Amino acid sequence: MTVKQLTELEFFSSVTLPDPERSIDGVYIGDLLSWVMGRASSGDAWITIMSNVNILAVASLADTACIIVAENVKLDDVVIKTAEEKNINIIYSAVGAYETALALSKAL
Amino acid sequence: MSELLNFHFVVDGDDFTCAGQASVQVKKNLRQLGLPPEIIRRVSIAMYEGEINMVIHAGGGVADVNITEDFVEIILADKGPGIKDISQAMQEGYSTATDNIRSLGFGAGMGLPNMKRYTDYMSIDSVVGEGTTITMKVNIN
Numbered sequence: 637m638t639v640k641q642l643t644e645l646e647f648f649s650s651v652t653l654p655d656p657e658r659s660i661d662g663v664y665i666g667d668l669l670s671w672v673m674g675r676a677s678s679g680d681a682w683i684t685i686m687s688n689v690n691i692l693a694v695a696s697l698a699d700t701a702c703i704i705v706a707e708n709v710k711l712d713d714v715v716i717k718t719a720e721e722k723n724i725n726i727i728y729s730a731v732g733a734y735e736t737a738l739a740l741s742k743a744l
Numbered sequence: 745m746s747e748l749l750n751f752h753f754v755v756d757g758d759d760f761t762c763a764g765q766a767s768v769q770v771k772k773n774l775r776q777l778g779l780p781p782e783i784i785r786r787v788s789i790a791m792y793e794g795e796i797n798m799v800i801h802a803g804g805g806v807a808d809v810n811i812t813e814d815f816v817e818i819i820l821a822d823k824g825p826g827i828k829d830i831s832q833a834m835q836e837g838y839s840t841a842t843d844n845i846r847s848l849g850f851g852a853g854m855g856l857p858n859m860k861r862y863t864d865y866m867s868i869d870s871v872v873g874e875g876t877t878i879t880m881k882v883n884i885n
Binding site: 678693694 | 760761763764765767768771781785788789792793848849850852854855858861862
């Protein structure tokens with residue numbers, strides 16, 4: 637499924653989708669950025685509760701399909717603006733990482 | 745081996761929010777050169793870890809990336825405090841980062857181990873009180 641299609645499901649909402657047709661091929665959950673960068677695969681939807689701007693570099697380097705910010709954590713405007721510039725998709729999830737992953741598991 | 749390309753970056757130690765810019769730029773450059781995605785991923789991850797380390801521990805530094813026909817070489821040099829015990833620093837989970845750094849998602853003690861894992865060659869030249877130079881190579885073929 638595409639990141640755009642994901643935002644149409646319950647719990648999910650679009651923050652910025654500069655690359656809406658990007659396909660989601662898998663899921664990775666983690667908040668320690670070195671772990672995520674080393675272990676997330678290209679095309680994964682990355683579920684995290686981290687909200688600082690460094691998540692953008694990690695998503696870019698690991699080539700994830702999108703960042704899903706879980707637990708209703710909100711991002712600063714400057715992070716969102718930078719994501720648009722760097723072509724990084726970001727989606728909010730209104731539920732925790734586990735429930736978010738379950739929803740993805742059903743959808744993928 | 746003739747050197748095909750060199751990129752030089754100054755890594756700003758004051759602004760944590762800018763950390764990673766050099767790595768992201770290198771990733772773009774390597775992609776434009778048409779290198780295999782797995783090589784690009786390994787180079788950019790190793791370089792990002794090094795870049796973050798320079799920002800966290802050393803107040804910034806300089807990064808040079810040399811691309812030859814056979815390998816990509818990354819040289820990271822700083823004038824930070826140096827590494828007292830390199831074998832300890834190489835252990836997964838060992839970190840001297842502050843709680844503030846950890847709250848940003850860093851300081852897991854994975855930086856140097858990741859750099860080693862993702863490269864074919866890595867050497868650390870460090871003098872306490874003077875600084876650290878790390879050289880890494882990722883073979884292209």
